[in-house]
Amino acid sequence: AAGVIQSPRHLIKEKRETATLKCYPIPRHDTVYWYQQGPGQDPQFLISFYEKMQSDKGSIPDRFSAQQFSDYHSELNMSSLELGDSALYFCASSLGTGAYSNQPQHFGDGTRLSIL
Amino acid sequence: DAKTTQPNSMESNEEEPVHLPCNHSTISGTDYIHWYRQLPSQGPEYVIHGLTSNVNNRMASLAIAEDRKSSTLILHRATLRDAAVYYCILSNTGKLIFGQGTTLQVKP
Numbered sequence: 001a002a003g004v005i006q007s008p009r010h011l012i013k014e015k016r017e018t019a020t021l022k023c024y025p026i027p028r029h030d031t032v033y034w035y036q037q038g039p040g041q042d043p044q045f046l047i048s049f050y051e052k053m054q055s056d057k058g059s060i061p062d063r064f065s066a067q068q069f070s071d072y073h074s075e076l077n078m079s080s081l082e083l084g085d086s087a088l089y090f091c092a093s094s095l096g097t098g099a100y101s102n103q104p105q106h107f108g109d110g111t112r113l114s115i116l
Numbered sequence: 117d118a119k120t121t122q123p124n125s126m127e128s129n130e131e132e133p134v135h136l137p138c139n140h141s142t143i144s145g146t147d148y149i150h151w152y153r154q155l156p157s158q159g160p161e162y163v164i165h166g167l168t169s170n171v172n173n174r175m176a177s178l179a180i181a182e183d184r185k186s187s188t189l190i191l192h193r194a195t196l197r198d199a200a201v202y203y204c205i206l207s208n209t210g211k212l213i214f215g216q217g218t219t220l221q222v223k224p
Contacts, residue, residue, distance in 0.1 A: 042214040043160060056211045090159045101210045102148045107159035
């Protein structure tokens with residue numbers, strides 16, 4: 001079965017650069033979530049989208065923005081990168097039943113972002 | 117967001133059942149109880165979720181206390197591949213707030 005696809009798998013950037021992470025949800029899934037997992041830490045919720053509208057927001061820095069497109073894929077844009085942004089970034093998708101869905105989330109393999 | 121309390125770590129022998137406890141005394145009436153696990157170097161993986169009644173699926177069973185202030189994830193026969201961090205999460209909005217989790221070690 002098709003899974004959540006994230007690209008790139010690995011990304012190396014320098015401080016103050018920008019980065020764009022992409023997430024392609026499971027077909028027919030209309031809800032996308034983004035999570036950040038720092039080294040040795042638990043995943044932390046950043047932001048979510050349902051039917052192309054932002055549905056919830058967590059501890060996402062103002063330097064980050066995200067959107068969901070008409071084909072339901074999502075992109076996380078990160079600017080003015082800092083050393084502390086080095087982390088694994090996971091995207092998850094689910095079949096929404098509304099803006100607040102409790103359906104299972106299916107996670108991608110993540111993008112490992114390293115800031116030099 | 118209501119908090120959950122889980123033991124830091126647990127050990128199990130291969131092919132034996134494992135009961136992973138979770139306390140959530142401040143759970144609200146609309147909170148679902150979700151369990152996810154994360155294997156080393158992988159993204160979190162959905163295990164099971166429920167609201168009030170016990171739930172079973174191909175991976176595990178979820179036993180929910182009558183007052184909903186605690187729950188137990190049951191792996192019926194642990195395998196080495198079940199070694200992971202198991203997260204018990206309460207949510208009624210979809211977003212998952214990961215806490216500390218329980219690191220499960222499975223011994224051959």
